[in-house]
Amino acid sequence: MNISKISPKIFHFGNGVIRAFFFGLIIISFFAVLSSTNWLPDAKTTTGLTYIMFALLLILVLSWFSFPKFQMFLKTIFIKHKWITSIICLVLALIWQIQFVYFVHPAIGFDVSAVHNTIINPNLPELRGYFSVNYNNLSILLTLRQVANIFHSTSWLTMALCSTLVTDLSVLVIIATIAIINFQKIPNIIYILASLLSIFPICMVPYTDVWCLLPISLSIFGWSIATQKSYLVVIRFLGAILSGISLACGVWIKPSVAVWGIAAILTSLLYILKNNKVILTSIFCLTIAASFVLAYQPLKKAVQDQHYIIVNQKRQIPMIHFINVGLTHDGAYKNG
Helix, strand or coil: CCHHHHHHHHHHHHHHHHHHHHHHHHHHHHHHHHCCHHHCCCCCCCCHHHHHHHHHHHHHHHHHHHCHHHHHHHHHHHHHCHHHHHHHHHHHHHHHHHHHHHHCCCCCCHHHHHHHHHHHCCCCHHHHHHHHHCHHHHHHHHHHHHHHHHHCCCCHHHHHHHHHHHHHHHHHHHHHHHHHHCHHHHHHHHHHHHHHHHCCHHHHCCCHHHHCHHHHHHHHHHHHHHCCCCCCHHHHHHHHHHHHHHHHHHHHHCHHHHHHHHHHHHHHHHHHHHHCCHHHHHHHHHHHHHHHHHHHHHHHHHHHCCCCCCCCHHHCCCHHHHHHHHCCCCCCCCCC
């Protein structure tokens, strides 16, 4: 049996499964958006601005199909001059984002409030109880405490601006990643990122969902460097090290970031079958794994040895709890 003939078939099959899986996730997300109660006229979250934006979008679509000159005008701006236009769109999105965060940075409840209040006063009994049960949130607490020490401020505005900065740095890293993979696609990704930044209010929330963005972006960036055949082997190894260290930081802040590491391993196995470069690819994978372990252990120890807040680690919620929550019909906590 010729393995070299079987390997490409397995590669294409595995690649097709991955594409189909993520396409399914995108379809589910898109369906969830369309079925949102925000579209209903009697929804509490629906405002006049919602109708105005929807009407403008509808007018834009109808104009595109009805007026050839208008269509040509948009093509000239957004396609022919896409490099300049995309950068302008990104700058405008960043300006809008900063303005939004500056004027809208409310106090947030739930887990975010617990983290913020603990930075101010870690000796409250209810906060000690919270972090004993939610032991996994100690990492974001220690991170934001360092931010507060650096800027000498615990205000919601400071935390919101720092979280926004993390989001924007992640955007720049994503653009750099696309530049490595396919330089000509940079305007396309800038258009997408500018659109997302314009409607991403969670950027101001000082919590794990935002602060894990930069580590995972850097990890993907490092992985992209490691997989570039045209780069020097030394540069590729440095990329692998960066990927492993960044992944460790991401998992430390938010454990579910480990999904990216699993995806990278599965993708590596597929490319081993395609290129038959078992030794080199395996070395890169081991480099990432070793970098991850060496970086994660000190971070884990920092949480275990922290003396900022007194907690009882034996009370922490097991991982199966979060899995059970996610398997409920709406994926949310219940009252009572």
